[in-house]
Amino acid sequence: MVEALIVNLGERSYPISFGSGLQADVRTKVAELTNAGRKVITLTDQNIAKQHGPALQAMFGAAPTLVLKPGEETKSLAEFGRVLDFMAAQQLDRTGALFAVGGGVIGDLGGFAAASYLRGIEFYQVPTTLLAMVDSSVGGKTGLNLAAGKNLAGAFHQPRGVYIDTGLLATLPAREFAAGMAEVIKYGLLGDEELFARLERAPLTVASTGLATVVRRCCALKARIVEADERELAKEGGRALLNLGHTFAHAIEQSAGYGTYLHGEAVAIGLAAAARLSQQLGTISGHETARIEAVLTAHALPVRLRAPLALPALMTAVARDKKVRAGLPRFVVLQKIGEAVTRHDGITPAMVEACFREAGAVDSL
Ligand code: ADP
Numbered sequence: 001m002v003e004a005l006i007v008n009l010g011e012r013s014y015p016i017s018f019g020s021g022l023q024a025d026v027r028t029k030v031a032e033l034t035n036a037g038r039k040v041i042t043l044t045d046q047n048i049a050k051q052h053g054p055a056l057q058a059m060f061g062a063a064p065t066l067v068l069k070p071g072e073e074t075k076s077l078a079e080f081g082r083v084l085d086f087m088a089a090q091q092l093d094r095t096g097a098l099f100a101v102g103g104g105v106i107g108d109l110g111g112f113a114a115a116s117y118l119r120g121i122e123f124y125q126v127p128t129t130l131l132a133m134v135d136s137s138v139g140g141k142t143g144l145n146l147a148a149g150k151n152l153a154g155a156f157h158q159p160r161g162v163y164i165d166t167g168l169l170a171t172l173p174a175r176e177f178a179a180g181m182a183e184v185i186k187y188g189l190l191g192d193e194e195l196f197a198r199l200e201r202a203p204l205t206v207a208s209t210g211l212a213t214v215v216r217r218c219c220a221l222k223a224r225i226v227e228a229d230e231r232e233l234a235k236e237g238g239r240a241l242l243n244l245g246h247t248f249a250h251a252i253e254q255s256a257g258y259g260t261y262l263h264g265e266a267v268a269i270g271l272a273a274a275a276r277l278s279q280q281l282g283t284i285s286g287h288e289t290a291r292i293e294a295v296l297t298a299h300a301l302p303v304r305l306r307a308p309l310a311l312p313a314l315m316t317a318v319a320r321d322k323k324v325r326a327g328l329p330r331f332v333v334l335q336k337i338g339e340a341v342t343r344h345d346g347i348t349p350a351m352v353e354a355c356f357r358e359a360g361a362v363d364s365l
């Protein structure tokens, strides 16, 4: 059992527990709530319900459970409505609590439903993908997709507790595990040189004994950043640093069509591109770029596009990125391995194009 981590956000502070086999802890929390006369409901998806039936039973007993279809399409207004209706049908009052057991989709949708129902009830997270463990369990971003784009509706709603049971990852498809590793490598690059060195020495696998410790390090780093800039208002640095590689990644996901690359795969290509951008700025060397690519590759991640994409479409997507302020793209670049900064100046479209070209983009398809 790894020591719990407290995310310090004043009265919205909450603990994250880490380990392998946290079912008893969840069970205790559920019993505590129900013994106090409070209703508990669970949200999960079909894959998790199928693979982890006994674990769900052990944690939640007979608590009402809504099982949704797996996949990004579930983060929709229609499914959001279904979750709210389910809460109402279960006659949840303001003291009710929602446990979201799943990957990013279930966590984001469940969190937003908890934020909205009766103007907000408590929610708890039991993330089941590596990506959700290191990413969405800290920070309180919840939401869903609209026809016009991803994550366009949502709210900040901090969970009251997060249970990160790395034992649940045993059934996660290898490709999904690798995708989560892209975010883990991102944390090493942006703020934890030792973590990067550890991944460089030996690739992390689902069977690694240090898995829970590594996940904790990622959450601790994210917690520090979120604590300092909960609502992403910092002019420099702050929460934006978590977007290392993501301006490139979002452009790739959008140009290739959502679903072609898993988010983490696009992030891996984006991290390699961010390294090349940093190299052009002279902050890191070609040798360091090569080390970064080697770590990504060792974790079964792509560093180049699997099929060429057109540069103009990629550049249009970059210009539309949320981080564009006053027409100037703000990129996150590396000062060194283990330290990232936000940069407004000195980055030209030609430099960004060169990064995409090295990733395999072409003038036209
Ligand atoms: P993410 O956390 O990457 O945003 P999703 O919520 O879309 O992703 O989950 C990715 C896929 O993995 C989904 O098909 C989901 O049902 C499945 N999944 C999630 N957790 C597990 C698990 N522990 N074992 C097996 N499959 C899982």
Ligand code: ZN
Pocket: 135, 183, 246, 263, 267
């Ligand atoms: Zn990401």
